[in-house]
Amino acid sequence: MTIGRGIDRPDEISTGSDTHISTTETAAALPVGRVVRNARIASIPVAFAGRRAIGYGKRALGRSAAEVNRDIRSRTAQHIFEVLGELKGCATKFGQLLAIYELALPSELAEPYRIALGRLQDSAPAMLPSTVHAVLAEQLGRDWRTNFLEFDDRRAAAASIGQVHRAVWHDGREVAVKIMYPGARESVLGDLDQLRRMSALLGVFVPGADVAALTDSVRAGILRELDYAAEAASQRAFADAYRDDPEFRVPDVVAQQGDVVISEWLDGTPVPHIIASGSQAERDRVGMAMVRFVLDGCTRTDLLYCDPHPGNFRVLPDGRLGVVDFGACCRWPPAGFDGLALDYCRAVFEGGPTDLEAASRRHGFVADDRSFDVDALFAAVLPCSEPLRHKTFQLTSPWLRRQVVRATRPKLSNVARQCTIPVPFTPFARSSLTIIGALAQLGTEGAYREEIVRSLPVLAEVFDRLDQQEPRPVDLATARERRARRITAS
Template structure:
């Protein structure tokens, strides 16, 4: 692919338009082809059309990087019924390439970004620098290097022009989501678009991310099973982020581990992505497999802190109170909490029972006191039932608008649910979550280890 990321709103919009136009043409052609055909033939033609549209979506989103590719990464975690069931594994593998094997930009192009930001040659900053990228994602590529003092580091470098490309994407996104409303209606919601606009540009500031990562690394220093490689803010710029190199096994390899190991890793993901919100009032808004590595010492390493958010203590407490009310089946109390917070309009035709049932539809996996094995199908079904306007259930609740701070945390929760589904992880998620919602003692070996570590923070 060409090294230069297209930044023109018109050009990037036309690529998104090609996907939508191709889909419209295929739909029209399929309808015409179905005339006079048998039911079996019509089903096959419809299936072929869906597969062709999905393939084009992967190709276009992967080539664009930026916001469009980020949507592809989200789709790789939560399958939204875009293709027939017997083709979903293949579709997911193609989408997974957007997070694991994104198209790379040449080293010459990327090293020019580094030298421009540093104002000096690469060799003056690094003793060694591997020209092969170890990872490529929506905003930049990651390289392995060694400093002159011998430390092994990861160097994340932004694609040149990606800032303009993202701003163009955000302007085009309204058009794109409207066109794809029939296939991905849950991505057409105004609150999701607003949330992307609020948070995505912050991901471009690597100096800010380096400071965030440095703080989170200090929070989790010497943790028994969570590893956050420390950043080096003094070597980080707006487009270059340097951090300790974390050697680890990729998520695709983790998925092939025995069940008990995947269960352990799943619990660690749950404790980091969800537990950090309730314990420390800050959390990662971008849980996805590309940001997770299994270290040689058994700890799980977390990387990429561009979308790390904090939440006011009063808002965290509101969420805890809602979870406790839902767990205990107190529908009237849950409803009253949501009305007072402005989550539910007083004029809305929503009953306390519907409110409770809706919360269970979205979060039953961590509200009921039993072991639950999370499958991809379960994660997808929960996500769609909660927000897909095509589903008739809970229409009153779906018409309500979450305040921005709660929308971002719900996005993180749904994506965590999706990642756990990719692992097929099993646990009593409710017993674990009671540690932070009720203040209960540790329910697992990992919880006990963390309980012993916490006073030393």
């Protein structure tokens, strides 16, 4: 049975089409060969070396070192994101992660990467109309056009493994038609196999982590994003939970079949535009609404929205926040999450290094048989807790840059190397890092503590006691002295 107007339950539709996409069109849409993909990625350091060599010549001709280095950074950044955008799949996901790690660079060094990253998603090569039509025929049936009153062959948006077209469904509703790139699944699976083969090397950098288990967890999360049926189910759950909500709008799923998801269209101002030109009041309102959606969604749907980057939110004409792309969702919370949150809050806000060590070992963030510098961990965690020490706080890129630099400092003595993330919490880590990065870009000021307590009422007692205490400086001198004695003794 092909998709058509007589279908009452779109999740039951199927296709008997024998239409296939030609090899030429598939290859043009997305590079799938391992040799081709590896060669594209390998071209980045090769080209960088070439630019450095040319730079030496330019300096010999009188150009300043600063000018030459700035040109090299700009060209390298553009090359990186052009390659990642062309490869799509996991490569583009990697490019999105660079939005966090570029925060570790001084602003004058990070600027070329930030500009190129902003172009990454929109610059990905679009599928030709003939390829789009072939995909729709293969997934929805040869008569796919009968389901639409109108269909725009031009893509309206690009994603890491697909692109979106605007159309009008047969009942008159404007819809977004999300289509997976031909070959995307094969390319992502190949990238994941490569990730698994490389995972053993990561143990050198984070010897305290169960790298194999974490790699498998990341792999499972990415595989979920290839399952458009699961994505549609998650979106339906959120759409039902937020139906007629005064603050949020989740579009209904109109139909889903194979590698195509059709949802109601949302018109609005994308959050990246608010980042670029919005007022501070707009940035504060939008940022806090994003936080509320991620936290509140867990309670309403038992699902964690794992991909809260700015491109997935838009401000609708009626002022509500529209949310799209539910491919990265997972069941939440895992058993014991409330206890973990309470233990860590007590250790950080009411206790000290010894309490933090006990909590870290009890919840699996440090192995029982591994020694680690708990004073260094406590000193690293304290600044990260700052947004919750105040009733309101402004997250900024400079503040986040300091935390990222501290956590990713490539020193053997960096305590982060001795810690790990328990596998059940990897989705939470992804969601948290992504939303914090977005809030820093927005420069959002708001009552973060209040939002977290609303989601986790068990923490209210800790913060109530914190408010009743006299402000006191954190005694890091004692921690440093204790750490020095421990190093000397060892």
